[in-house]
Amino acid sequence: MDTLTLVIGNRNYSSWSLRPWALLTHLGLAFDEVLVPLDTPTFPHDVRRYSPSGRVPALLHCGLVVYESLAILEYASELAGGRGWPSDRALRAEARATATEMHGGFAALRGTCPMNIRARGRAVERSAGLAADIARIDAIWSTCRARHASRGPWLFGEYCAADAMYLPVAFRCQTYGTDGLGAASLDYLATALGDPLIAPWVRAAEAETWRLPVEEAGRT
Ligand SMILES: N[C@@H](CCC(=O)N[C@@H](CS)C(=O)NCC(=O)O)C(=O)O
Structure with a gap:
């Protein structure tokens, strides 16, 4: 299978990135990762190199860009013969x-x-x-x-x-x-x-040194 590349944000904070990462991993699909750090001055520019929505995650495969986490889960499941969902x-x-x-x-x-x-x-x-x-x-x-x-x-x-x-x-x-x-x-x-x-993923998240004030303070 051609290379799959998952574009993600900071592992500690990016819940939307974690979701497809978890399913791809459970399905045993090999993939590369590209991490675009969130909340940096260059994020809006950097992320658009990969994702038209300006957000992560995105899955790159054979020239296709699948963005939106749920769409990536569906695509990953199809690549794995439907194993991403119950068979019933x-x-x-x-x-x-x-x-x-x-x-x-x-x-x-x-x-x-x-x-x-x-x-x-x-x-x-x-x-x-x-x-x-x-x-x-x-x-x-x-x-x-x-x-x-x-x-x-x-x-x-x-x-x-x-x-x-x-x-x-x-x-x-x-x-x-x-x-x-x-x-x-x-x-x-x-x-x-x-x-x-x-x-x-957890080990990598714990090793990250980015501290994003808005995520650390919580939002209301
Ligand atoms: N509905 C999107 C949400 C994606 C999303 O909000 N991602 C966050 C990171 S967890 C992001 O890219 N934030 C950067 C921004 O909005 O500028 C999905 O399901 O993939």
Whole structure:
């Protein structure tokens, strides 16, 4: 297969980059990485060399540029013969709905709890919006685990794109706490954070020296 290149942002902060990286890795697809540091004066120029949206991630393959994380997950799954989603059509529809809900929603969680893989013990004000987002995460994770545990430890049993979509939420729990998550969600959280395939990303994130004030302070 021709070389795949994933264009990513800082591993510590770029939750959207992490998602396709996680799925490509789980699918066993070999790929190169290009990292464009976020929030630098040259980022807008540098990123447009690769991504027409001016954002990361983007996947480069055979002259094609696939941008938008969810589109990359779909493309990666196609390259892997559909293995990025459950093989059962009904489960696949549910997994896609779950992944899409993450992609388009959870504004309060994403805004007030930026992913910061290195950070621990960050306090965050629990707005009504944030509490509602956490309650919805808990409902998704616990319902999926209750229904699919017999097939494996992931949201839909075997690892799929929905797990990649929710991985940054797991890192946010590690940083901002797990209040509001029940036992089944905490089990899933342990699975996600303990995933050995993700360890190289975590090590690289921890080794990064960039400190982005807006991400460190949190956003409101
Ligand atoms: N909807 C996009 C979001 C991508 C996104 O917002 N990426 C951030 C980094 S995590 C970015 O490129 N930010 C730089 C900017 O907006 O200038 C996707 O799913 O890929």
